[in-house]
Amino acid sequence: MKPHPPATTPDRSPAALPATCAVAGLAVRAAVRSRLFLSLMVLLLAVVIGVPLAVKGDGTAAGQVRILLLYALGMGSMVLGAATVWAGCGMISQEIEERQIRLLAVKPVHPFRIWLGKWLGLLALDAVLLGAAGAVVYGLLQWRLGAAQISPEERRQIGEEILTGRRLFSPRPDPIAAQVDAELARLIRAHGLPAGISREEARATLERALRTRRAAVAPGRTREWIFDVPSPAGETTPVLLRFRLSPDAAGRRPVSGTWTAGPVGEPERFRHAVEGVLTGAVQFRIPPELLGTGEPVVVRFHNEPRPRSRTVVFRAGHEAELLVREASFAANLVLALVIVFCQLALLAAIGITAGAAFSFPVAAFTAAALLLISLLSHSFIGGSSPEAAARVHAHHHGPAPEPSALVQTAEKGIRCTAAITEPAMQFAPLGRLADGILVAPARAARAAVLLLFLYPAPLALIATLCLRRRELGAT
Amino acid sequence: MLMKDRTSGLLLCLALTCLWAAGRLHAPLVRARAEQRLDAGEPLENAPPLVAFTTVALGGFRGLLADALWLRVSRLQDEGQYFELVQLADWITKLEPRTTEIWAFHAWNLAYNISVMMPEPEDRWRWVRHGIELLRDQGLVYNPGDPALYTELAWMFQYKIGAAADNAHLYYKRQWARAMIQLFDGPVPDFARLAAEPEALRRMREEYKLLPDVVRHVEQAYGPLDWRLPETHAIYWAYRGLRHADGNGYLPAERMICQCLAALFLNGRLVYQPDENLYRTEPNPDLLPRALTAYETTLARHPQEGIRTGYRNFLADAVRLLHDLGRAAEARQTFNRLHRESPTPETTAGLDAWLTSRLATDG
Numbered sequence: 001m002k003p004h005p006p007a008t009t010p011d012r013s014p015a016a017l018p019a020t021c022a023v024a025g026l027a028v029r030a031a032v033r034s035r036l037f038l039s040l041m042v043l044l045l046a047v048v049i050g051v052p053l054a055v056k057g058d059g060t061a062a063g064q065v066r067i068l069l070l071y072a073l074g075m076g077s078m079v080l081g082a083a084t085v086w087a088g089c090g091m092i093s094q095e096i097e098e099r100q101i102r103l104l105a106v107k108p109v110h111p112f113r114i115w116l117g118k119w120l121g122l123l124a125l126d127a128v129l130l131g132a133a134g135a136v137v138y139g140l141l142q143w144r145l146g147a148a149q150i151s152p153e154e155r156r157q158i159g160e161e162i163l164t165g166r167r168l169f170s171p172r173p174d175p176i177a178a179q180v181d182a183e184l185a186r187l188i189r190a191h192g193l194p195a196g197i198s199r200e201e202a203r204a205t206l207e208r209a210l211r212t213r214r215a216a217v218a219p220g221r222t223r224e225w226i227f228d229v230p231s232p233a234g235e236t237t238p239v240l241l242r243f244r245l246s247p248d249a250a251g252r253r254p255v256s257g258t259w260t261a262g263p264v265g266e267p268e269r270f271r272h273a274v275e276g277v278l279t280g281a282v283q284f285r286i287p288p289e290l291l292g293t294g295e296p297v298v299v300r301f302h303n304e305p306r307p308r309s310r311t312v313v314f315r316a317g318h319e320a321e322l323l324v325r326e327a328s329f330a331a332n333l334v335l336a337l338v339i340v341f342c343q344l345a346l347l348a349a350i351g352i353t354a355g356a357a358f359s360f361p362v363a364a365f366t367a368a369a370l371l372l373i374s375l376l377s378h379s380f381i382g383g384s385s386p387e388a389a390a391r392v393h394a395h396h397h398g399p400a401p402e403p404s405a406l407v408q409t410a411e412k413g414i415r416c417t418a419a420i421t422e423p424a425m426q427f428a429p430l431g432r433l434a435d436g437i438l439v440a441p442a443r444a445a446r447a448a449v450l451l452l453f454l455y456p457a458p459l460a461l462i463a464t465l466c467l468r469r470r471e472l473g474a475t
Numbered sequence: 476m477l478m479k480d481r482t483s484g485l486l487l488c489l490a491l492t493c494l495w496a497a498g499r500l501h502a503p504l505v506r507a508r509a510e511q512r513l514d515a516g517e518p519l520e521n522a523p524p525l526v527a528f529t530t531v532a533l534g535g536f537r538g539l540l541a542d543a544l545w546l547r548v549s550r551l552q553d554e555g556q557y558f559e560l561v562q563l564a565d566w567i568t569k570l571e572p573r574t575t576e577i578w579a580f581h582a583w584n585l586a587y588n589i590s591v592m593m594p595e596p597e598d599r600w601r602w603v604r605h606g607i608e609l610l611r612d613q614g615l616v617y618n619p620g621d622p623a624l625y626t627e628l629a630w631m632f633q634y635k636i637g638a639a640a641d642n643a644h645l646y647y648k649r650q651w652a653r654a655m656i657q658l659f660d661g662p663v664p665d666f667a668r669l670a671a672e673p674e675a676l677r678r679m680r681e682e683y684k685l686l687p688d689v690v691r692h693v694e695q696a697y698g699p700l701d702w703r704l705p706e707t708h709a710i711y712w713a714y715r716g717l718r719h720a721d722g723n724g725y726l727p728a729e730r731m732i733c734q735c736l737a738a739l740f741l742n743g744r745l746v747y748q749p750d751e752n753l754y755r756t757e758p759n760p761d762l763l764p765r766a767l768t769a770y771e772t773t774l775a776r777h778p779q780e781g782i783r784t785g786y787r788n789f790l791a792d793a794v795r796l797l798h799d800l801g802r803a804a805e806a807r808q809t810f811n812r813l814h815r816e817s818p819t820p821e822t823t824a825g826l827d828a829w830l831t832s833r834l835a836t837d838g
Contacts, residue, residue, distance in 0.1 A: 056562045059601045063558035070559070244555055282594065379543070435556075 019109050023117020024124065027091060031125055040083050040129055048076045048133050049140065061154040065162050068141060070434040076133040077340050077430070081347050084126055085371065088351020089363040091118045092463075096470070097359065111467035115352060115460050122348040127341060134337045138330070160237060160285075165327030165438040171225035171299070171320060174214060180207045208316075215246065215316040217257075220305035224298060225320050226264075231294035238285035240323040241299065244315040245282075256309040259284070261299045263292030268300075288324070297322065326438050335439040336429035342444075342451035346424060347371075349456035356463035356470075377418040378425045423450055530572065541570040541577075548584075557589055561605050568613065578614035579627040582606040586635055596646035603647060607631055611684050622725045625716025629731050633709035637738065649754050652703040652747050658683065662701045662745065664690055689715060697736060697765050701745050704756070706735040729773040730782060736766035737789045741796065758796055763805065766793075767812070787817045791833070798830060 031037045055071045057063035095101040217223045262269030270290045354363035548563045564581035571577045586606025590599040610628040636647040669676045679685045700707040713728040743759030770786040790813040797806035814822040
């Protein structure tokens with residue numbers, strides 16, 4: 001059926017902004033009247049308060065705090081996200097079904113303004129609900145920290161390691177590219193490349209082998225890392241030096257060694273001896289004044305000679321890292337919530353756009369399917385690389401057979417989907433918050449640009465086109 | 476119209492073919508379920524509503540969810556993030572509550588893999604307890620008739636706490652002994668006292684899952700045992716597993732009972748004074764007849780070379796120990812048994828010559 005043209009020319013003047021606000025206000029009022037807002041608030045508070053009681057930690061006070069941050073806020077965000085998509089799907093589609101949208105269309109309000117108004121209305125609700133959830137979690141945290149059963153030492157540890165915003169510094173990357181190229185050239189000269197192995201695969205394998213070799217520090221040897229750390233001027237909280245051992249080597253053989261750290265000019269200002277069996281992730285505190293004033297920081301591990309020590313195998317690629325405090329926990333929490341809010345904004349845009357294009361059940365199904373596909377693609381891309389899969393297969397069954405056309409097509413489809421959706425998936429603010437890692441303002445700004453503007457913009461366009469072509473009064 | 480009838484006919488044929496194929500597949504599926512013991516237990520009557528709902532509502536999809544959670548466990552563990560793992564293990568096992576291997580894997584992962592990543596003994600002990608609790612307090616509730624799960628739990632007591640493989644094993648032993656002293660107020664359960672103290676009896680049943688009747692049976696069958704020692708608890712759990720075995724017994728549980736009795740014979744008397752930080756074990760030669768009976772019963776049921784070798788080694792150790800303790804008659808009787816069981820040129824030369832050669836080789 002041919003769509004009806006709009007009754008009158010829609011108003012595109014700046015004065016039409018109140019129309020958007022009016023639509024947003026109506027959306028909020030409808031949500032409040034239908035008790036959606038109240039129900040969500042109750043559900044959200046039940047989740048935020050109930051989940052930490054139901055979820056088991058590792059039995060430590062620090063574990064409980066991290067559970068509270070990760071699970072209470074995570075589950076709360078999930079509930080809010082699902083509700084946002086659901087409500088978004090219904091906002092326009094149900095108004096079309098109930099023929100209420102005619103009243104807006106004949107004003108006339110431009111379809112884009114209808115979409116924008118609905119989106120802003122939903123975001124206002126999300127902001128209030130998310131803010132309430134954040135405030136409750138913060139209150140619960142303070143209440144829990146005040147509990148008598150937490151010792152002062154545990155409280156100090158929680159304050160220094162979790163309830164803080166530490167920037168994580170990785171060392172300068174090892175300049176091994178030239179070494180890998182030289183080794184590859186030598187191998188090709190001597191033996192040529194084995195059949196079925198491309199130059200890139202051979203290079204990646206050599207690089208991996210070299211990194212693994214460098215992660216092992218034999219007795220009597222020293223390993224050095226250089227960190228570019230800004231001056232911790234005025235900061236009194238100790239810097240954490242964290243190192244990780246390979247899980248295969250951790251906790252087994254006693255080692256004896258010395259960690260040193262300091263600015264380039266005086267690299268042994270800080271000394272810390274380690275003795276005994278080293279376990280997976282170990283960290284110790286360095287007074288910030290020992291790291292100098294903005295010069296590169298040199299961190300070394302000297303392994304004592306045999307028989308006092310054995311080879312120490314660090315976890316390749318994650319050998320050592322420095323954590324320097326940059327923000328308070330409250331600031332970190334606010335920035336994490338800002339990113340979650342941006343994620344909710346994208347979900348709202350998806351839901352409202354689906355509702356503009358389809359009837360409510362179809363919109364809900366489409367939006368859910370889109371999200372599921374995005375999550376599965378993200379999981380696929382994050383959990384597997386072709387090289388890793390080939391390595392595992394080769395280890396167990398010999399060289400991997402050529403995948404079937406169906407598998408290749410599916411993989412291409414997943415990779416295409418991931419190429420579109422991955423930028424939106426890169427933000428994981430709650431994990432960082434629960435680890436005491438800084439949620440950087442730049443990260444929050446990037447999330448805002450991507451999730452509040454770049455992704456919703458094409459969705460708004462699609463919704464506008466759909467609304468223009470749809471019979472807004474049809475049953 | 477004709478076309479429509481033809482299409483309908485074809486679809487009907489297709490549906491019937493699918494129905495027939497499904498019927499053909501039913502019997503192999505039922506067999507596969509039986510082989511994997513997926514229908515071994517009663518329906519999940521003892522499960523909390525959430526678990527019952529999840530297992531029914533998610534159907535086959537719960538395997539996918541368990542896989543996703545398992546991947547998260549692997550990733551977090553790889554990154555050294557352990558605080559979520561107790562909960563994730565709990566969810567994964569609840570999603571597949573009937574699969575013994577999943578319970579065993581996650582309990583082992585908590586008690587072995589993660590515990591050794593902790594620098595402090597008290598942290599390690601907490602993770603060992605998480606592993607034990609996962610099996611004892613949950614796994615066995617959902618799989619009360621699975622002897623393999625009892626044996627997995629017994630293995631934790633025998634090896635993780637009882638053996639010296641972990642650097643912190645002495646800490647574990649002390650903590651366990653301390654807990655048992657608090658429970659029993661001594662090395663053995665005093666049932667008269669327990670009858671008068673309902674709270675202690677409740678803790679015994681509910682906290683440690685030590686059923687008084689079974690404890691009595693274990694004491695009668697293998698005692699006198701010191702219940703502060705982990706090997707005694709390994710025997711208790713292996714014994715409970717054995718009660719659920721079929722007519723041929725269950726070799727892993729029986730072997731474990733033999734090994735633990737052998738270990739208790741050598742180190743089954745505990746001298747523990749927490750205030751003086753003294754923890755020392757001494758031989759318990761009174762357990763010799765119990766250990767011999769256990770080995771012989773197991774050998775009669777499972778005449779395998781591994782058990783026979785273990786028996787021979789135990790007899791050899793017992794002869795030396797009894798000789799060292801000055802129990803000459805018992806040493807000679809045990810030596811005769813060793814000679815009967817495994818005559819060698821050394822045993823043919825007699826006890827004294829055998830002891831001399833042993834001292835020369837073993838020091």
